[in-house]
Amino acid sequence: MELNIALLPGDGIGPEVVGQAVKVVDAVAEKFGHKINWTSALTGAAAIDAVGDPYPDATHEVCMAADAILFGAIGHPRYDNDPKAPVRPEQGLLKMRKKLGLFANVRPTFTFPSLIDNSPLKRERIEGTDLIILRELTGGIYFGERGRKDNGDTAFDTCTYTREEVQRLAKLGFEMAMNRRKKLCCVDKANVLESSRLWRETVQDMEKDFPEVAVSYEFVDAVAMRLVQWPSSYDVIITENLFGDILTDEASVISGSMGLMPSASIGLHTSLFEPIHGSYPQAAGKDIANPLATVLSAAMLFEDAFGLKEEAGIIRSVVNKSLAEGVVTEDLAGTNKAYKTSEVGDWLAAQIG
Amino acid sequence: MELNIALLPGDGIGPEVVGQAVKVVDAVAEKFGHKINWTSALTGAAAIDAVGDPYPDATHEVCMAADAILFGAIGHPRYDNDPKAPVRPEQGLLKMRKKLGLFANVRPTFTFPSLIDNSPLKRERIEGTDLIILRELTGGIYFGERGRKDNGDTAFDTCTYTREEVQRLAKLGFEMAMNRRKKLCCVDKANVLESSRLWRETVQDMEKDFPEVAVSYEFVDAVAMRLVQWPSSYDVIITENLFGDILTDEASVISGSMGLMPSASIGLHTSLFEPIHGSYPQAAGKDIANPLATVLSAAMLFEDAFGLKEEAGIIRSVVNKSLAEGVVTEDLAGTNKAYKTSEVGDWLAAQIG
Ligand SMILES: CC(C)[C@H](C(=O)O)[C@@H](O)C(=O)O
Ligand SMILES: CC(C)[C@H](C(=O)O)[C@@H](O)C(=O)O
Numbered sequence: 034m035e036l037n038i039a040l041l042p043g044d045g046i047g048p049e050v051v052g053q054a055v056k057v058v059d060a061v062a063e064k065f066g067h068k069i070n071w072t073s074a075l076t077g078a079a080a081i082d083a084v085g086d087p088y089p090d091a092t093h094e095v096c097m098a099a100d101a102i103l104f105g106a107i108g109h110p111r112y113d114n115d116p117k118a119p120v121r122p123e124q125g126l127l128k129m130r131k132k133l134g135l136f137a138n139v140r141p142t143f144t145f146p147s148l149i150d151n152s153p154l155k156r157e158r159i160e161g162t163d164l165i166i167l168r169e170l171t172g173g174i175y176f177g178e179r180g181r182k183d184n185g186d187t188a189f190d191t192c193t194y195t196r197e198e199v200q201r202l203a204k205l206g207f208e209m210a211m212n213r214r215k216k217l218c219c220v221d222k223a224n225v226l227e228s229s230r231l232w233r234e235t236v237q238d239m240e241k242d243f244p245e246v247a248v249s250y251e252f253v254d255a256v257a258m259r260l261v262q263w264p265s266s267y268d269v270i271i272t273e274n275l276f277g278d279i280l281t282d283e284a285s286v287i288s289g290s291m292g293l294m295p296s297a298s299i300g301l302h303t304s305l306f307e308p309i310h311g312s313y314p315q316a317a318g319k320d321i322a323n324p325l326a327t328v329l330s331a332a333m334l335f336e337d338a339f340g341l342k343e344e345a346g347i348i349r350s351v352v353n354k355s356l357a358e359g360v361v362t363e364d365l366a367g368t369n370k371a372y373k374t375s376e377v378g379d380w381l382a383a384q385i386g
Numbered sequence: 387m388e389l390n391i392a393l394l395p396g397d398g399i400g401p402e403v404v405g406q407a408v409k410v411v412d413a414v415a416e417k418f419g420h421k422i423n424w425t426s427a428l429t430g431a432a433a434i435d436a437v438g439d440p441y442p443d444a445t446h447e448v449c450m451a452a453d454a455i456l457f458g459a460i461g462h463p464r465y466d467n468d469p470k471a472p473v474r475p476e477q478g479l480l481k482m483r484k485k486l487g488l489f490a491n492v493r494p495t496f497t498f499p500s501l502i503d504n505s506p507l508k509r510e511r512i513e514g515t516d517l518i519i520l521r522e523l524t525g526g527i528y529f530g531e532r533g534r535k536d537n538g539d540t541a542f543d544t545c546t547y548t549r550e551e552v553q554r555l556a557k558l559g560f561e562m563a564m565n566r567r568k569k570l571c572c573v574d575k576a577n578v579l580e581s582s583r584l585w586r587e588t589v590q591d592m593e594k595d596f597p598e599v600a601v602s603y604e605f606v607d608a609v610a611m612r613l614v615q616w617p618s619s620y621d622v623i624i625t626e627n628l629f630g631d632i633l634t635d636e637a638s639v640i641s642g643s644m645g646l647m648p649s650a651s652i653g654l655h656t657s658l659f660e661p662i663h664g665s666y667p668q669a670a671g672k673d674i675a676n677p678l679a680t681v682l683s684a685a686m687l688f689e690d691a692f693g694l695k696e697e698a699g700i701i702r703s704v705v706n707k708s709l710a711e712g713v714v715t716e717d718l719a720g721t722n723k724a725y726k727t728s729e730v731g732d733w734l735a736a737q738i739g
Contacts, residue, residue, distance in 0.1 A: 123577045153511045153615050174527075174545065179580040186549040188584035192527065196539040222628070224476045227532040231541035257636040261614055262506050275575070279632055283610040 035068045036339060039099035039303075041092070044077040044122065045312025046322035046374075047105025053324035053378025054103060054331040057351075060385040061335070061344045072099065076129070077107025077122040077312070087125025093132055097302055101338035102133075103331060104307035110314050130170050134301030136198070137205050138168040139337075140281040140309065141295070142264070144288045147356050148365070152289030154261065159287055164267040165209060166284055168277025169194075169202045170298060173228070175274045194228045194273065199235040205299065206271035207243040216268035218249045220256050220276055232273060253280070260284055285309055292323045292364055293352075295330035297337050304338050306330040320373045323362040325352055328381060351384040388421045389692060392452035392656075394445070397430040397475065398665025399675035399727075400458025406677035406731025407456060407684040410704075413738040414688070414697045425452065429482070430460025430475040430665070440478025446485055450655055454691035455486075456684060457660035463667050483523050487654030489551070490558050491521040492690075493634040493662065494648070495617070497641045500709050501718070505642030507614065512640055517620040518562060519637055521630025522547075522555045523651060526581070528627045547581045547626065552588040558652065559624035560596040569621035571602045573609045573629055585626060606633070613637055638662055645676040645717055646705075648683035650690050657691050659683040673726045676715040678705055681734060704737045 040055065042048035055071065062069045074092035081087050087107070096102050107122045129135070143163045144152075152159055177191030203219070210217040219236045221229035233250055240248050251259070253276045259266065260280065264287050272280060285291045291310065298305040308326030316322045329352060336345035355361060360380045363371035372380070393408065395401035408424065415422045427445035434440050440460070449455050460475045482488070496516045497505075505512055530544030556572070563570040572589045574582035586603055593601050604612070606629045612619065613633065617640050625633060638644045644663065651658040661679030669675045682705060689698035708714060713733045716724035725733070 121577065127578070153507050155506060155508055158506045175578055177542070181580065181584075183548070185584075187546060188581040189530070189544055189546040190579045190581050191542055191544050193540060193542040195536070222631075224474065225480070225528055226543045227534065228541040228543050231534075231538075254631045254635040257610070257632045258639045261636065261639050276632075278575075278607045279610045279629075282607040283614065283636065286611045286614050 034339065034341070035070065036062070037070045037072070037098065037100045038334070039095045039102040040071050040073045041076045041102060041104045042073065043105040043107040043312060044079055044109050045106055045314040045317040047077075047107065047312055049317070049320065049322050049374050050308060050324040050327040051103060051105040053374060053381070054327040056378045056382040057328050057348060057385065058103075058331050060382040061347060064347075064385060065344055076104075076125050078109035078111065080125060081120055081122065085120065087120065087122045088128040088132070093129070096129070096133055099303055101334050102303060102305040103334060104305050105327065106308065106310065106312040108312040108314070127175060130298065131176060133303060133305070134171060135298040135305055136169065136171045136301065137202055137299040138170040138277065138281070139297040139299060140166045140168065140284070142166070142284045142288050145290050145293065145353075145356060148290045148293070150289065152287060154287050158262070159264055159289070161265040162288060164264060164270060164284065165213070166270045166272065166277060166281045167202060167206045167209065168281055169198065169273050170277075172198045173274035192226070192228050192275070194231055196231065196235050199232050200239065203236050203239055203271055206269050207239065207246055210246045210269040211243065214268040215246050216249070217246050218251055218256070218267055218270045220251055220253050220270055220272040220280065222253050222276075223250070224252060228273070236271070256280060257283060260287065281309070293325045293329060295326055295333050297330070297333045299337070306334040306338070320375055321363055321371075322374050323364050324374050324377055325355070325361075328352055347385060351381050354384060355381060387692065387694070388423065389415070390423045390425070390451065390453045391687070392448045392455040393424050393426045394429045394455060394457045395426065396458040396460040396665060397432055397462050398459055398667040398670040400430075400460065400665055402670070402673065402675050402727050403661060403677040403680040404456060404458040406727060406734070407680040409731045409735040410681050410701060410738065411456075411684050413735040414700060417700075417738060418697055429457075429478050431462035431464065433478060434473055434475065438473065440473065440475050441481040441485070446482075449482070449486055452656055454687050455656060455658040456687060457658050458680065459661065459663065459665040461665040461667070480528060483651065484529060486656060486658070487524060488651040488658055489522065489524045489654065490555055490652040491523040491630065491634070492650040492652060493519045493521065493637070495519070495637045495641050498643050498646065498706075498709060501643045501646070503642065505640060507640050511615070512617055512642070514618040515641060517617060517623060517637065518566070519623045519625065519630060519634045520555060520559045520562065521625060521634055522551065522627050523630075525551045526627035545579070545581050545628070547584055549584060549588050552585050553592065556589050556592055556624055559622050560592065560599055563599045563622040564596065567621040568599050569602070570599050571604055571609070571620055571623045573604055573606050573623055573625040573633065575606050575629075576603070577605060581626070589624070609633060610636060613640065634662070646678045646682060648679055648686050650683070650686045652690070659687040659691070673728055674716055674724075675727050676717050677727050677731055678708070678714075681705055700738060704734050707737060708734060
């Protein structure tokens with residue numbers, strides 16, 4: 034098979050971790066006889082420096098022409114604590130999501146038995162946790178009208194949703210639940226927000242099309258509690274953009290394996306795969322960042338963008354092997370030898386070959 | 387001193403837990419020679435049943451005439467999962483907050499050494515946790531314009547903040563920090579929301595008036611993570627209404643003592659004190675609900691509404707004694723004898739007397 038993949042390394046440790054995923058993908062392609070056409074493009078602070086735009090048109094064209102996108106991370110300390118900076122790397126992220134129609138962010142949270150004791154939560158609370166949060170990514174308060182009034186003394190943001198946007202996201206949620214434990218939880222704040230009431234009534238209307246799926250409706254504040262108390266009680270969670278932003282990050286710390294969590298963003302034109310961690314500027318260029326989340330994102334890429342399950346399975350199994358044998362970066366090495374980012378990538382690629 | 391206190395028992399277990407707090411307050415008043423004038427009024431489902439309004443005008447008058455309000459909980463299963471019910475108990479809550487100008491919800495999170503192992507988090511993560519979340523309670527998306535368009539197929543909610551609203555809340559936060567560990571964290575989503583940028587710039591402008599306070603600015607998604615990872619790193623957190631709703635509930639489960647957490651809502655005209663737990667309808671009328679959160683809310687009432695620190699201290703010390711001696715309801719009794727709600731109240735009052 035010929036796979037056209039856009040490569041967006043981004044900022045900070047992005048280029049290093051993406052580099053290891055490329056080695057792994059190339060090894061898998063070699064083994065299975067696929068041909069990968071990689072095309073790189075600039076995003077984030079790197080793109081602001083080069084052309085003054087965190088998501089340049091040239092990058093958009095590369096993405097539109099690709100079957101899938103492998104993304105690192107963006108963000109630079111130069112832009113932190115400066116909410117008024119005229120151009121910020123995150124704007125590139127939002128523009129990319131909108132222009133590529135990446136409407137669904139898929140965030141799995143699962144545990145690795147060997148890492149479970151890294152979690153801030155007690156083992157008995159998280160064992161068996163295997164949930165997916167499906168976050169709506171191109172609507173809501175992220176993209177509504179906003180501005181100032183009264184000489185700047187009043188600020189407003191608008192959260193808007195259409196029934197179609199909710200249906201599109203919810204349909205994916207129902208389908209995922211059908212392939213899993215058949216439980217769907219719709220998270221909203223329907224006791225206060227009109228947009229949440231639209232979410233709830235739309236999902237309620239769809240229940241009849243998926244009679245096997247057990248659907249529950251929970252308020253976002255209650256879910257923020259239960260995710261810490263009993264994460265293993267959830268299967269698939271669907272929610273709007275801002276609630277999803279908060280809950281996916283909260284969920285990411287419960288597994289004890291945050292540095293390993295991959296994600297996918299499903300789009301109208303193409304899909305994007307990226308680790309959930311940030312650009313971690315302090316570690317950039319030091320060859321110490323953990324590449325496993327990006328490598329696992331590449332596994333999702335094979336499976337979700339191309340339906341290549343066996344290829345995805347091999348990547349997951351070599352990652353498990355690296356954990357079992359301690360071929361890991363310093364964040365996971367404990368008192369054992371820590372491997373360099375590039376060494377982990379080389380080792381994984383060699384294991385596949 | 388003569389203290390005029392409005393009593394709003396509310397729904398579910400509300401009347402039972404409030405009943406115990408009344409016993410404790412009366413015992414304290416007797417001991418210190420205060421005179422308490424209690425005036426009861428209806429709220430929530432109970433008020434809907436009686437007069438069709440969850441926060442009737444008569445109740446509002448009682449509250450306005452009081453120096454402080456002791457509140458139980460509201461909510462009834464009859465209204466759950468029915469986002470379209472024309473009158474809902476929660477509307478009473480919102481109306482009450484707005485009409486009384488209860489602009490700041492004060493939610494402490496602390497640990498009780500004897501209960502720390504109830505937490506889903508590991509002991510070493512939570513030991514020493516002692517934080518306060520100050521949630522703005524009468525603005526933001528809870529009270530902005532909302533509605534439908536396109537024949538009901540589009541829904542919107544508006545989040546609005548004025549500089550004055552932010553200043554009022556932040557001032558309280560700075561003052562609290564000055565009386566504590568002098569750390570203030572402003573939580574927002576300034577990388578996306580205009581209202582958050584107003585929050586951030588307003589708090590930045592206020593820093594010079596409180597030079598001793600170390601101020602940090604964090605995004606709400608990052609805080610949702612760090613509250614689980616390192617709750618003890620926070621002192622005072624200030625944030626807007628919806629973020630506060632989510633983060634206060636998340637924070638409440640980390641201490642392992644959620645059933646014991648009190649809260650205060652500071653207002654323009656009066657202040658309200660209530661346990662953070664809900665109306666827990668399944669337990670209503672069974673004399674099994676844990677009254678300690680309401681009793682500790684009464685301690686906050688003495689201290690925050692009347693400046694009576696010694697009275698507050700006595701209540702806290704008898705609560706600690708009830709925990710140490712196992713005079714607790716079934717939720718905390720483990721394999722030991724469980725006391726009834728009313729027995730715990732009687733015991734606490736007797737200890738004070
Ligand atoms: C950087 C920021 C705009 C972004 C978001 O809020 O969506 C990030 O937090 C994320 O979750 O990808
Ligand atoms: C019942 C609901 C409207 C309320 C809120 O969201 O403010 C509750 O969750 C709370 O935190 O007091």
